[in-house]
Amino acid sequence: MSLRTRTGLFLASGSVLAGLLGWAFAGLPAFGHYHGVYGRALDRVSLGQTHAMSTIASVTFDYRGFDTLGEEFILFASVLGVSLLLREMRERDVDAKRLTERFEPIRATGRIGVPVLFLLGLFVIAHGYLSPGGGFQGGVVVAAAIVLLAIAVDYRAYSGLAPKSAADLVEGVGAGGYVAIGLGGLVAGATFLESFVSRGTIGELASSGTIALLSWSAGIEVAGATVVLASEFFEELLARRR
Amino acid sequence: MSYLPYALAAWLFLVGLYGVVTSRNLIHLVVCLAVVQSSTYVLLLAIGYVEGGTAPIFNGIPLGKKTVDPVVQALTLTDVVVSVTTMALLLAIAVEVHKRTGTLDPDELREVRG
Numbered sequence: 001m002s003l004r005t006r007t008g009l010f011l012a013s014g015s016v017l018a019g020l021l022g023w024a025f026a027g028l029p030a031f032g033h034y035h036g037v038y039g040r041a042l043d044r045v046s047l048g049q050t051h052a053m054s055t056i057a058s059v060t061f062d063y064r065g066f067d068t069l070g071e072e073f074i075l076f077a078s079v080l081g082v083s084l085l086l087r088e089m090r091e092r093d094v095d096a097k098r099l100t101e102r103f104e105p106i107r108a109t110g111r112i113g114v115p116v117l118f119l120l121g122l123f124v125i126a127h128g129y130l131s132p133g134g135g136f137q138g139g140v141v142v143a144a145a146i147v148l149l150a151i152a153v154d155y156r157a158y159s160g161l162a163p164k165s166a167a168d169l170v171e172g173v174g175a176g177g178y179v180a181i182g183l184g185g186l187v188a189g190a191t192f193l194e195s196f197v198s199r200g201t202i203g204e205l206a207s208s209g210t211i212a213l214l215s216w217s218a219g220i221e222v223a224g225a226t227v228v229l230a231s232e233f234f235e236e237l238l239a240r241r242r
Numbered sequence: 243m244s245y246l247p248y249a250l251a252a253w254l255f256l257v258g259l260y261g262v263v264t265s266r267n268l269i270h271l272v273v274c275l276a277v278v279q280s281s282t283y284v285l286l287l288a289i290g291y292v293e294g295g296t297a298p299i300f301n302g303i304p305l306g307k308k309t310v311d312p313v314v315q316a317l318t319l320t321d322v323v324v325s326v327t328t329m330a331l332l333l334a335i336a337v338e339v340h341k342r343t344g345t346l347d348p349d350e351l352r353e354v355r356g
Contacts, residue, residue: 003264003349010263014256021255025248032244032293039290039298039311046312047300055298055312060319071320078327082334130301136319203301229330236337 051199052129052208060134061214065193068214069178072221076175079225086232102152110152117145125219129208135215139222146223147230155234167227174221181213247288254281268336268346272329279325283318290314 001009028034042055042063050058060068102110121141128134150158181193188196195209206212254277261274290311296303298312340346 003266007264010260014260017259018252018256021252022249025245025252028248028289030244031247031288032291034289034311035292036290036311036313038313039309042312043298043309044305047305053299053301055300055309056315056319059312059316064316067320071323075323075327078331081331085331085334085338131299132297134319136323232334233337 047202050195050208050211051202052211053203054129054131054134056132057129057134057211057215058208060136061129061211061218062195065182065210065214068218069182069193072175072178072218075222075225076171079171079228082229082232086236102154106152107154110148114145114149114153117148118142121145121219121223125216126205128215128219129211130203130205135218135220136222139219140226142219142223143226143230146227150230150234155238159231162227162231164228164231167224167231169224171221171224171228174217174219174224177217177220178214181210181217185210247284247291251281251285251288254278254284266347266349268339268348269333271348272332272336275332276325276329279321279328282321286314286318286321 042059046055046058046063047053050062052058052062121138121144123138124133124141125135125138128138146158146162149161183192185194185196186192190196193210193214195211197209197213199209200207258274258277258279258281261277262271265271265274290313292308292310295308295310298309298315300307336346339351343351345351
């Protein structure tokens with residue numbers, strides 16, 4: 001099919017789709033006037049039940065904790081897929097020298113940025129149930145700090161700090177840790193993924209029960225997964241450019 | 243004005259889809275797919291918005307305060323993760339395609355080679 005017929009076909013079907021979308025959206029309540037029943041209910045009970053100040057964290061890691069388990073394994077499976085696709089096809093060895101020559105101001109900025117970002121990421125994971133943030137967001141920031149080391153400072157320092165075998169292990173520990181914390185609920189006589197540790201005092205760092213633990217395991221998994229993904233693409237780049 | 247966010251979601255969806263349909267480069271196609279996916283974030287967050295509501299984080303705000311819907315915000319978080327995973331996989335496939343065929347243009351990939 002030529003580009004022209006394809007575009008024509010899209011314009012015809014796209015305008016029908018646009019009409020249907022417009023029709024569907026016209027039936028939605030006006031912007032800012034929908035009151036989701038579950039959201040209202042959670043606003044009233046979530047703080048008392050979970051002792052997590054951030055309702056989003058209590059939804060993600062408590063009320064919908066089982067879904068988040070699935071989400072973690074979606075990420076895990078996708079990283080596995082990328083590794084299988086790229087590793088198997090890579091025949092040549094990686095030449096790290098290509099990514100080590102840097103403009104000095106970039107290198108200097110990177111040296112400041114890496115520790116600051118890393119710390120920020122840990123902070124975001126640790127305070128996910130007290131403020132905006134959490135394991136997924138913080139994990140990405142931690143991984144960004146490690147990847148920044150490779151793209152702004154020195155690739156060899158990066159592969160020394162985060163070798164792929166270590167990143168693989170970290171990712172697996174994060175994903176497995178989530179399941180282990182869930183099973184901990186069963187061992188303690190509660191249900192799977194039910195909080196089995198003390199909920200603590202609202203607002204303190206040591207509060208919200210397993211939400212904190214699950215947030216950390218998600219953070220560890222996301223950081224590991226992102227670093228593995230970045231490493232796979234880096235190595236691809238280095239091996240192909242030779 | 244009150245339907246503008248929904249219109250934005252529909253526009254993002256359609257414009258991204260247009261990019262996917264007419265794309266001449268697989269990397270560009272994956273980015274267009276990301277645009278399609280962002281329309282779902284806009285839609286979810288627009289549905290959860292409550293007029294005059296604050297963030298659903300009870301840190302220094304009274305309990306009865308009106309907040310935006312936390313359920314759709316958590317759903318958007320899931321949505322972002324799923325979007326990242328699909329992008330990573332598709333980009334890896336694009337790398338493989340380029341390695342095997344030497345091209346990223348989907349039009350040149352019409353013939354299946356064994």
